[in-house]
Amino acid sequence: MITEDDFTKEINIFYAISQKLNDQWQLHQPDKSSYPQTPWLSKRVITKLQIEQTSQKFSPEVIPADICEIITPLSKYITGDYHIIYSHIYKVPMLFFNLSFSNGAKLKLDEVWELTHDTIGDTDKWSFLTEDEHPILSLPYFCLHPCNTGRFMECLLDKTAGSYLLMWISVVTPIIKLDIPLIEYYKYYQLS
Numbered sequence: 001m002i003t004e005d006d007f008t009k010e011i012n013i014f015y016a017i018s019q020k021l022n023d024q025w026q027l028h029q030p031d032k033s034s035y036p037q038t039p040w041l042s043k044r045v046i047t048k049l050q051i052e053q054t055s056q057k058f059s060p061e062v063i064p065a066d067i068c069e070i071i072t073p074l075s076k077y078i079t080g081d082y083h084i085i086y087s088h089i090y091k092v093p094m095l096f097f098n099l100s101f102s103n104g105a106k107l108k109l110d111e112v113w114e115l116t117h118d119t120i121g122d123t124d125k126w127s128f129l130t131e132d133e134h135p136i137l138s139l140p141y142f143c144l145h146p147c148n149t150g151r152f153m154e155c156l157l158d159k160t161a162g163s164y165l166l167m168w169i170s171v172v173t174p175i176i177k178l179d180i181p182l183i184e185y186y187k188y189y190q191l192s
Contacts, residue, residue, distance in 0.1 A: 001091040001150045002164045004038055010165035011039050011084070017188040021181055030136075037136060038086040045080045045178065077102050082178055084169070085135060092149040093165060095172050096134050096141040112142055115177065129175075144172055163189050 002010070011027070018025040024044070030037040083096040099107040099115070107115070109131050134141040153168060166189055170182050 001153075002093070003091070004086055004088070007086045007093065007165065008039055010163055011041060011086075013163070013189070014165055014169075014185070015041060017185055020188065021184050023180060028136075038088075040086070040136065041084040043082045043178075045082070047078050047080055047177070048076055078107065080176075080178065082176075083134070083136075083141070084165075087135075087146045090146040090150060092146045092153065093168050094143055094146050094149075095176070096132075096143045097176060097178075098141050109142070144175065162186075 015025055015027040017023075018041075026042045027039060028042060029039050078099050078101055081098045081100075085094050085096060086092075087094045099112060101107070113129065129142065129144055131140055132143050133139070149168070152171070153164065166182075166185055169180070169185075173180055173182075
C-alpha cells in the first residue's frame with residue numbers, strides 16, 4: 001500500500017520526469033477546496049493494430065498521439081486514454097483506460113480481453129480487468145482491479161527498493177500494451 005501523500009509526491013516526480021522525456025503525461029491538480037481529490041495523471045496514445053489473419057488477435061504498435069499524417073487506413077488505429085488514479089479504498093494506484101477505434105466506437109470488454117490475453121490469460125479475468133465507473137469523470141472506463149495490487153507490490157518492495165509508483169507502472173503497463181520508456185524513467189529516478 002501507499003499513502004495518499006506518498007502517491008502525490010511520486011505522481012509529481014513521475015510527471016516531472018515525463019516532461020523531461022517528452023512522454024506526454026498530463027498532471028491534473030484538482031481544486032481541493034471544492035473537490036477533495038488526489039492529483040492524477042492521464043495520457044492519450046494512438047496505437048496501430050495489426051490483425052493476424054489466422055487468429056484475429058490484436059498486435060499493437062504504438063504511434064505518438066501528435067502524429068500529423070497517417071498513411072494506412074484509420075480503421076487500423078485505436079486511441080487509448082489512460083489515467084493513473086489513487087484508490088482511497090485500496091490505498092494503491094489504479095489504472096483506468098478507454099480504447100476506441102478511429103470512428104469513435106469504444107472497444108468492448110471482450111475485445112480488450114483479447115488484446116491483453118497473452119498477459120492475463122483466461123484465469124479469473126473478471127477480477128483482473130473489468131469495466132467500472134471512473135471515480136473522477138463518472139464515465140465507464142476499463143480498469144485493472146486493485147484488489148491484489150497491495151499484495152503483489154509488497155512482494156516487489158521486499159525484494160527491491162525504489163519508487164512504488166514506478167515499480168507498479170512497470171508491472172501494469174505491459175499488460176495493456178502501453179509502451180513507456182521505463183529504463184529512462186528509472187535512470188531519472190536514480191538521479192533524484
